[in-house]
Amino acid sequence: MSTGNQLRDQIERKKVIFIISNSTVDGILSSSILFDSINRLGGSAVIRCLDSSNYLKLKDSVNSIIEEGHESFVFLDFDSNIFNDIIDSITQQGYLLFLNADKNLEAKENPNENDKFSYINIYKLNNNSNLEVVSTISAVVYYLVKPFDRKITQRSYLPIVAEISKFSKTNKSKIDEASEEILQTAITLNLMEKKKGLIFVDKQTSSIVDALENNTSYFIKGLTWNKQASIEILKQSGISYTENKRVKSLDEFEDKDYGEIVNSIEKFVENGSLKNLQDGGNTITNRNVRDKLLSDGYVLTNEESNSILKGAHSFSRVLESCIRRKKFGIALAISLGDRYDLLAEVQNHIAEDNSTIKKIGSKIFAEKWRFYEDKEIVFVNGEGVLNEKDIDQFANLICKSISFSDKVVCLRTTGTENEEVYKYTLVNGNGFNLDSIKIKNKIKEFIESQDLSDIDRSNLTYRTDNGVDSLEIIVPMKELEVFLSNIKKIVMNARIV
Secondary structure, rough: HHHHHHHHHHHHOEEEEEEEOOOOHHHHHHHHHHHHHHHHOEEEEEEEOOOOOHHHHHHHHHHEEEEEEEEEEEEEEOHHHHHHHHHHHHOOEEEEEEEEEEOOOOOOOOOOOOEEEEEEEEEEEOOOOOOOOOOOOHHHHHHHHHHHHHHHHHHHHHHHHHHOHHHHHHOOOOOHHHHHHHHHHHHHHOOOEEEEOOOOOOOOOOOOHHHHHHHOOOOOOOOOOOOOHHHHHHHOOOOOOOOOOEEHHHHHHHHHHHHHHHHHHHHHHHHHHHHHOHHHHOOOOOHHEEEEHHHEEEEOOOOOOOOOOEEHHHHHHHHHHHOOOOOOHHHHHHHOOOOOOOHHHHHHHHHHHHHHHHHHHHHHHHHHHHEOOOOOEEEEEEEOOHHHHHHHEEEEEEEEOOOOOEEEEEEEEOOOOOEEEEEEEHHHHHHHOOOOOHHHHHHHHHHHOOOOOOHHHHEEEEEOOOOOOEEEEEEHHHHHHHHHHHHHHHHOOOOOO
16 A cells, blocks of 8 residues: 555544654644645644654653554654654554655664555655655655645645745755646645745845845845945945835835846955955855845745745744744644734744844854854854854854855854853854764764763764754863864865765
8 A cells, every 4th residue: 555545544544643743844834734634634633743952852752642542643854763763662553654854864674564654755765655756744745645635735835835944954946846846836826926036035025225134044244234235235236226215125126126136245245255365364255146145936925915924935934933932833823824813923033033143143243253264164152142042043044144154164152051161063054065974973983083081972962953954062171172173174074075
């Protein structure tokens, strides 16, 4: 029996399907697509969204759910190690569908595999799935249920939002070929509209100056948070950006105007790099400025014109903001269509995120001793500025930025429980291909070869947060010099050319 038919059989038999979603944008969107379809077909489903930032707590939560005695499980967007830990206990008592996008691990062989069990990895789909390779779990779910739920096409915009949420993490700007069919369905049904523009903008009703000044999605050093520089960019572009002493909003510009604005930004970035080189710096301009800033945007036609959910990019950003606050219920509600009672709250989330990251970034970039970069790596000292809860958000800002995305970010903070240690967070920019497993192993080898017994290998943690891979290392102060003198070589040895 195929995977889709297995799932359909569970629905028709009125089994309560327990959907367990990872706390990622793709996990939440895929669970909402499946939940909506099951309910429409007259079935029963429950969604539980779990935080995967702490593996031991995640494992305990999963085991607790299994012990509740449910018969049908669907796991969405978890790493393979969870599958390996729970496969035996679940398949003994009921149905299991496990969908994931784990590049680094594979599921172990299950000798008891039968019609009640399916494991699908989007990078290595099972032979019985009959699905094309796609880049999101949401697209897999969509294709699984489409043969028996034709009305799922009304949710076809959600897999596109899921894929766009991964653009900045995977250094891509175009929809995968396998997802193009879903996109065309959404466009044909007038659920989405393709529109060229500045894709990082939250609202098309924002003024062009505000959009440039507050661009943190693709941070540009010297331009982001600099209103005067933003105005100068517009002046240099030669476009008419005001009317009757009023700054125009984004929806008042034509495609050619956006092209001129990006031309001006490219010159700004290039000139800044040349100046840094003359001053003895080593900044390398990212070569795909235009692809990042000016590309096909996707507008959700059924959203209000001034809604922060109007653009697919800002829709995914709203979900990321909810996930960061561990407000998974709100993220699920938005994905399922709830709006009016939640929009004010999520807009406050975004405003709070913008304010926090501006405060942190302005402080770090203003104090030159906190920031050092060379051709491949950026060292950032966040001591006294970065709280534990803001590390991922700031690291994400740097690794997606126009100015630094072709480097590895090495972010340092003080250990929260022990002031005698430093915490280093390594995040590769989305233009820098790094083998995360290889670098983890290289660091372990380095610790052993140097006899750095005080660097506890159990404190070497690899994890994924909303699609961004990071490696956390706890380094005692007395081992700091040796660590820093070797980390760049270790990073370069793990680079994928």
